[in-house]
Amino acid sequence: MAIFLFFLLSSVCVGAVLGMILSKNQAYSALFLVLAFTCLGGLFGLIGAPFMAVVQIIIYAGAIMVLFIFVIMMINLREGLSSEKKKWTIAFSVVLALVLLLELVLASKGASLGQSPEGSVSPKEIGQLLFTKYLYPFEITSVLIIAALVGAIVLVKKKEKE
Amino acid sequence: MDIVIVLIKIVLALVWFLVLTLYLTWLERKESAVIQDRVGANRASIFGIRILGLFQPFADAIKMIFKEDFVPAFSKKFLHTLAPFLSFFFVAICITAMPFGNDIMVGGRTISLQIFDANVGLLFVLAMLSLGIYGILLSGWASNNRYSLLGGIRGAAQLISYEVALGLSLVGLIMVFPSLKLSEIVQSQGGLLFGFLPKWGVFLQPLGFIIFLFAALAETKRVPFDLPEGESEIIGFFTEYGGLKWGLFMMTDFMEIIIVSTLLTTLFFGGWQVPWLSADGFQFPWGGQWQMARWLVIIFQVLAFNIKVFFFCWLQILIRWTYPRFRYDQLMDMGWKLLVPLSLVNIVGTGLLLMVIK
Numbered sequence A: 001m002a003i004f005l006f007f008l009l010s011s012v013c014v015g016a017v018l019g020m021i022l023s024k025n026q027a028y029s030a031l032f033l034v035l036a037f038t039c040l041g042g043l044f045g046l047i048g049a050p051f052m053a054v055v056q057i058i059i060y061a062g063a064i065m066v067l068f069i070f071v072i073m074m075i076n077l078r079e080g081l082s083s084e085k086k087k088w089t090i091a092f093s094v095v096l097a098l099v100l101l102l103e104l105v106l107a108s109k110g111a112s113l114g115q116s117p118e119g120s121v122s123p124k125e126i127g128q129l130l131f132t133k134y135l136y137p138f139e140i141t142s143v144l145i146i147a148a149l150v151g152a153i154v155l156v157k158k159k160e161k162e
Numbered sequence B: 001m002d003i004v005i006v007l008i009k010i011v012l013a014l015v016w017f018l019v020l021t022l023y024l025t026w027l028e029r030k031e032s033a034v035i036q037d038r039v040g041a042n043r044a045s046i047f048g049i050r051i052l053g054l055f056q057p058f059a060d061a062i063k064m065i066f067k068e069d070f071v072p073a074f075s076k077k078f079l080h081t082l083a084p085f086l087s088f089f090f091v092a093i094c095i096t097a098m099p100f101g102n103d104i105m106v107g108g109r110t111i112s113l114q115i116f117d118a119n120v121g122l123l124f125v126l127a128m129l130s131l132g133i134y135g136i137l138l139s140g141w142a143s144n145n146r147y148s149l150l151g152g153i154r155g156a157a158q159l160i161s162y163e164v165a166l167g168l169s170l171v172g173l174i175m176v177f178p179s180l181k182l183s184e185i186v187q188s189q190g191g192l193l194f195g196f197l198p199k200w201g202v203f204l205q206p207l208g209f210i211i212f213l214f215a216a217l218a219e220t221k222r223v224p225f226d227l228p229e230g231e232s233e234i235i236g237f238f239t240e241y242g243g244l245k246w247g248l249f250m251m252t253d254f255m256e257i258i259i260v261s262t263l264l265t266t267l268f269f270g271g272w273q274v275p276w277l278s279a280d281g282f283q284f285p286w287g288g289q290w291q292m293a294r295w296l297v298i299i300f301q302v303l304a305f306n307i308k309v310f311f312f313c314w315l316q317i318l319i320r321w322t323y324p325r326f327r328y329d330q331l332m333d334m335g336w337k338l339l340v341p342l343s344l345v346n347i348v349g350t351g352l353l354l355m356v357i358k
Helices: A002-023 A027-048 A050-075 A082-109 A123-131 A134-160 B002-035 B056-067 B076-099 B121-131 B131-144 B146-175 B182-187 B207-220 B245-266 B292-320 B328-357
Strands: B100-108 B109-113 B281-283 B289-291
Touching: A002 A027, A027 A050, A027 B131, A050 B121, A050 B131, A050 B146, A123 A134, B002 B056, B002 B076, B002 B100, B002 B109, B002 B245, B002 B292, B056 B245, B076 B121, B076 B131, B076 B245, B100 B292, B121 B131, B121 B146, B121 B182, B121 B289, B131 B146, B131 B245, B146 B207, B146 B245, B146 B328, B182 B245, B207 B245, B207 B281, B245 B292
Parallel strands: none
Antiparallel strands: B100 B109, B281 B289
16 A cells, blocks of 8 residues: 555656646646645655655645745746746756756765665654754754845845835 | 445545535525524425425535536636635545544444544644645636636735744644644543633633634635635636536635634534543532443533534634624734734743743
8 A cells, every 4th residue: 555655646746847847837837846745745644754744735835835826826927938048047957957966866875775764753753853953953944044034025125115 | 344444434524524514504694694684595495395494505506516617718727627626625635634522432443533643633634724725826817817816816815824823823732732633632631620620722722722713714714804705896716617616615615614613623622522521421520420321421522522613613604794804904914913923922921831830
């Protein structure tokens, strides 16, 4: 059952990501991404991390992507980019893809693949780890997020004055 | 055997949910009629038997099924059709996480009266409710109609804003009953406070309850929070829908009322707990006792859950027909400037109190 679900979810996830990349319309791309995030949440649930699964769905599919789609629907983008912009986008995305590949290889070097973790992680354990062992990274991340939020508000305010 | 039991539970829960939804439409008609000094729908009859218009929901359903299924020519057809189903699905699935009663023993087998007891059940319900936004956004956008788009955008903005308050108002509750599992939250509301008061969430988290009530009312998108619909100005995100698809949106509304009621019951009013009723009968704080058989206790508990849910459904309809609509800035002010800071105060206060007690 778990194996069947795994292959179902992961194939839908990969299909959704492909759909996101290949679709010409930005709104459809965003919707495909939502589907991918939801499947990713399901995969987290399968490997015994229900808290991660639900948080993935609440934050990415339920909040962030809603805002993306909100903006896309409001401003009604034209389909596709101009050929001049497209050149730069392709060059830039190739560089980014290479960097991501390098990161993935480095990250998975030490990890042992092929064995599934036993049992499931409760929200309690995650909370305890976040507030003891990983307290500093956690706090630094929240400061970063607040800085980004304040920055965004400041940028918007300046434009309004002019 | 286990799969059969789960299937039976799913069918029973869905039947309960849909029948209650149907009859909420009847309750809404009758309650609004009483409030406005009318009689209300009373003509639907089978062989001349009317009984207060109790057949009206079935007449409505049959009418909706046989209406023309119209899809506007310039709409995005696939998304236009998908949207009501998304909206319906994400509300309907919430019922799987709700505990209807204590565990029962049948033939040496323990059966919990709950379909899916996830250890993050509370977050699961919140996640599914937040995914329900897509139904609104997509219906507004795919209809290719400005009024629908306005309604969809208003709806998404409102739901996103109030989700913050909704989530934060529950943090205090999670601190008091240290669990995200809905069955455990209900179990730990079984004790007594000061020897006589049932240990319900509403007595431990009064501020959290009020914030949750307001945020949850806003999540149902009904008057006084019905800006996405705005009957008198923009008609809302389902302007371009008719027949059964419109009916699905309508049903989603009523199902959201039920889900909010079950959440209020489960989190703040002890779920299936009856005050002073333990596994072998009533034990009153003034010393009286009333022995009861195990099966009778279970029936009492399931009944208590149902009565509490009905009460909150009734209360929400009462609120809907009593208050006028908020203005948009008032709505946003209330969400961000009142409910969110209050829920933060609630979290800090709860934390301090818990520390003092320990």
